[in-house]
Amino acid sequence: MPLIDSGKLVDDAWVRLGDDDALPAADVPVIVSLARFHKDRASLVGRNGGLGIFLASSQHPKDIADHLADFALVALDFPKFRDGRGFTIARELREHLGYRGIIRAVGHTLPDQYLALVRCGVTQVEIPEGRDPALWAHALAEISTAYQVSVAGPLSMARLARHKKTEHAA
Amino acid sequence: MARVTDAPKVVTANRLQDGAVVWLTAAGDWSIRVADAQVQTDASSAEAALGIARASAARQEVVEPYAVDVVVEATGPRPLKTREWIRAAGPSIDAIPTAA
Amino acid sequence: MSPTAAARQIDPPANGLSSHAGIYHYDQVDRDFLKERVEQFRRQVARRLAGELTEDEFKPLRLMNGLYLQLHAYMLRIAVPYGILTSRQVRQFGRIARQYDKGFGHFTTRQNLQFNWIKLVDVPAILDLLAEVDMHAIQTSGNCIRNVTSDQFAGVASDEVVDPRHYAEVLRQWSTLHPEFSFLPRKFKIAITGSSADRAAICIHDVGLIAKRGADGTVGFEVYVGGGLGRTPFIAKKLRDFLPEDELIAYLEAVLRVYNAYGRRDNIYKARIKILVHELGIDAFRDEVEAEFARMPVAQYRLEPAILDGIRTRFASQPYEALEPISGILARARLEDQAFNRWVRTNVAVHRQPGYAIATITLKPAGGIPGDVSADQMDVIADLADRYSFGEIRVTHEQNLVLAHVRQDDLPALWKALADIGFGEANSGLITDIIACPGLDYCALANARSIPLAQRISERFADLDRQHDIGELKIKISGCINACGHHHVGHIGILGVDKKGVEAYQLTLGGSAAEAGAIGDILGPALSADETLDAIDAVVGVYLDQRQDGERFLDTLARIGHTPFKDKVYAAH
Structure with missing residues (x-):
């Protein structure tokens, strides 16, 4: 699947590994399920290629909180674009757990959600084949005002804070 | 989805651009008058009509087509369910406030 | 009689906005x-x-x-x-x-x-x-934080403790395109009030807030969660007794996070926060919220007093004149014109500014469609607002309008002008002040029509003498179980159902959206539209027969119970 990072198409070096798939060469970065991680932790951690973890939308960040240092990437599943749990999970990874690696949205998301995903801490999204990547690039610039605090934005009350200086003339 | 019944059927949808109620005609296009609707009397022709309607939806002409049960009267088909005859005839109320 | 010097004007009229309307x-x-x-x-x-x-x-x-x-x-x-x-x-x-x-x-x-x-x-x-004109349709539907609702008398009610509008505006801005909470399990409705009398029906919202003052005078919020109507009605439960003002946003973020993470997504009818609160229990739900709140970087989310001050300054205030508290013109007009006097009794409320009043425009003419206003009527109402109420108009959850700052001296002229466009009916809070959803005439979700039934009830009880004799009685009609017509909290609630392809109506008695709130009880089997009209007549008849001095419908119902009503309604069946 094409991959978008910072609004641009990028190459995807990561391999999504099934629970029974053999490990590829040691320098190929892999994404595994939580079950596979717990089963094969010893062989997965410490390879030269990075390790990524796949989190279903029903799984909770606290399930991986103790192992975050092992992961260069967390893939959050969006089974349907209407399932918004990933937004809260991403923000929680950044805000509460201090995770600094890649957060990738996989599954079904719309370009219309991209800006919100980024503001919640997502760094990459997989997009469907055949879609125009320009839509995602455009989505980043579509709305330039945010009223809320976000992990990707200013750490104050965002645009609510503008009211601190009373702007009668605005 | 609606129960499968033996009643004659017409195929309806809302037009994408303006939301208007439309009915599938014998020519395979859409009319805003239920009287123009082609009545399907057996399951296979109803399914074929739905196929035409779905293809139209895929061309962004209409939204979510489906079949409705009708009774055939002299003036043409009349939907059996209240919801559908209100769709066919418009709101049952005076749509303009009384004391304008 | 010079305007109050301090009245704040935000934009010059040339900008087009009515400069003294009490909005942000x-x-x-x-x-x-x-x-x-x-x-x-x-x-x-x-x-x-x-x-x-x-x-x-x-x-x-x-x-x-x-x-x-x-x-x-x-x-x-x-x-x-x-x-x-x-x-x-x-x-x-x-x-x-x-x-x-x-x-x-x-x-x-x-x-x-x-x-x-x-x-x-x-x-x-x-x-x-x-x-x-600074308006939009953002978040009036969808599984997101919906447009925030409040008390239609905010800022002018005599019983107000805290003006809720400034906090409502904070919530409006905070919830607008919220990146985390735009794809929730279901819709999320917040209502806020700042008065002892709850005109915002906070008990039937996902989150209800009562702004109040602590012992030292500081503002805080009583927080309620998990109210709602629909298929499974619940009255909201108390989450916090006094949430300090500056923690408002942080705390709501915590509530929404718990909901977004744990709210059910497997069944649309079980996806509202009320079901999560019910399934976990309010204490366990509170524990989750407090745990989330405790680990949040609260400083980032702090609603600083300076932010609130800034928002307050963008609300215009009204240049009230210094008036005598009692208007001689009003008193004379009430004596001379019984019809006007009746309108004042039902449709005019006390304003906290001496010499002013709050006028409700009921959009419920006899036989009319509740809440419908024509373009011509809108123009007239806008003109009346400019002339009599600083260019401001309010909408109530009972589908009426309010002119909130009318000089008592102007009430007779206002009433005449309203009567000219068919909105002078003296029926606020009475049996013809009916709430009705659009129902099957328009709505894709409805099972039965609401509007024609409301029109027929309104016609049957059109006689104002009888209406005033019956007194406060709220009829609320929903065309399906989603309950947009709030039937659960109607004194008489009417729910449209589909009975084997035929429209039918189920009656409930004893609901209320005021203060504590109550869900009405189903009276009996569903009835046809004709039978429903007769049933309402029968219910009103029992009340009039049985009421004791000063009892409203709800009081009599509470005293004698449902049985006499049920017996009368179903006697013929």
Whole structure:
């Protein structure tokens, strides 16, 4: 699947590994399920290629909180674009757990959600084949005002804070 | 989805651009008058009509087509369910406030 | 009689906004945002028409912008934040009604305005017109934080402790395109009040807030959660007794996070927060919220007093004149004209400013459609607001309008002008002041029609002497279990059902949306429309027979119970 990072198409070096798939060469970065991680932790951690973890939308960040240092990437599943749990999970990874690696949205998301995903801490999204990547690039610039605090934005009350200086003339 | 019944059927949808109620005609296009609707009397022709309607939806002409049960009267088909005859005839109320 | 010197004017009238209306006046950031949002939706519509978005993908996007596909056309629901409008905004509604609808609009139980005959291709142009007057349709539908509702008497009620409008505006801004909470399990409605009498029905909202003052005078909030109607009605439960003002946003974020993470997504009828609260229990739910709250970087989310001050200064205040508390003109007019006197009794409330009054315009003429207003009527109401109420109009959740700052001296003239457009009915809070959802005449979800039934009840009880004799009695009609007509909390509730393809109506008695709130009890088997009319007559008859001195309908019902009513209604069956 094409991959978008910072609004641009990028190459995807990561391999999504099934629970029974053999490990590829040691320098190929892999994404595994939580079950596979717990089963094969010893062989997965410490390879030269990075390790990524796949989190279903029903799984909770606290399930991986103790192992975050092992992961260069967390893939959050969006089974349907209407399932918004990933937004809260991403923000929680950044805000509460201090995770600094890649957060990738996989599954079904719309370009219309991209800006919100980024503001919640997502760094990459997989997009469907055949879609125009320009839509995602455009989505980043579509709305330039945010009223809320976000992990990707200013750490104050965002645009609510503008009211601190009373702007009668605005 | 609606129960499968033996009643004659017409195929309806809302037009994408303006939301208007439309009915599938014998020519395979859409009319805003239920009287123009082609009545399907057996399951296979109803399914074929739905196929035409779905293809139209895929061309962004209409939204979510489906079949409705009708009774055939002299003036043409009349939907059996209240919801559908209100769709066919418009709101049952005076749509303009009384004391304008 | 010179205007109060301190009255605040935000934008000069040349800007077009009625400068003294008691709303938050947009700044350039808000206007720039709105332009971008309109452009975003314009592109979404274009992508849908071009087939780049499927209907399945487009639907949540259009709903988040207030656009439904109903039975006959698209319906556009316009947000009226906490129910307050300027005259210019109302005139713009009239213009849109003429140009893009069939010449009228419909005020809803969520203090919003709906247009029922909208074309998808026209929506971007309509949004441009709305943006001209700082209005939009953002988050009036969809599984997101909906437009915040409040007390229609905010800022003027004599029983008000804290003015809720400034906090409602904070919530409006905070919830607008919230990145984390735009794809919740289900919709999320917040209501806020600041008075002892709850006119905002906070007990039936996902989150209800009562702004109040602590012992030291500081503002805080009593927080309620998990109220709602629909298939499984619940009265909200108390989450916090006193949430300090500056923690408002942080705490709501914590509530929403718990809901977004744990709310059910497997069954649309079990996805509201009320079900989560019910399944976990309020204590376990509170533990989750408090745990989330405790680990949040609260400083980032702090609602600083300076932010609130800044928002307050963007609310205009009204240049009230120094008036005698009692108006001689009003007193004389009441003596001379019984019809006017009756209107004052039902439709006029006490204002905290001496010599002023709050006038309710019931949009419930005899036999009329509850909440419907024509473009011509909108223009007249806008003019009346300019003349008598500082250019401000409010919408109530009972589908009425309010002019909140009328000089008592002006009430006779105002009433005559309202009567001229059919809105002078003295029926606020009476049996013909009916709430009704659009029902099966328009709505794709409905099982039965609501409006024609409301019209027939209104005709049957049109006699004002009888209405005033019956006194306070609230009838609320929903065309399906989603309960947009609030039937659960009607003194008499009416729910439209589909009985083997035939419309039927189920009656409930004893509901209430006031203070503590109560869900009505089902009276018996569903009835036809004709039988429902007779049943209401029978219920009213039992009340009139049995009531004791000073008892309202609800009082008599509480004293004698349902049985006498049930026996009378079903006697003929």
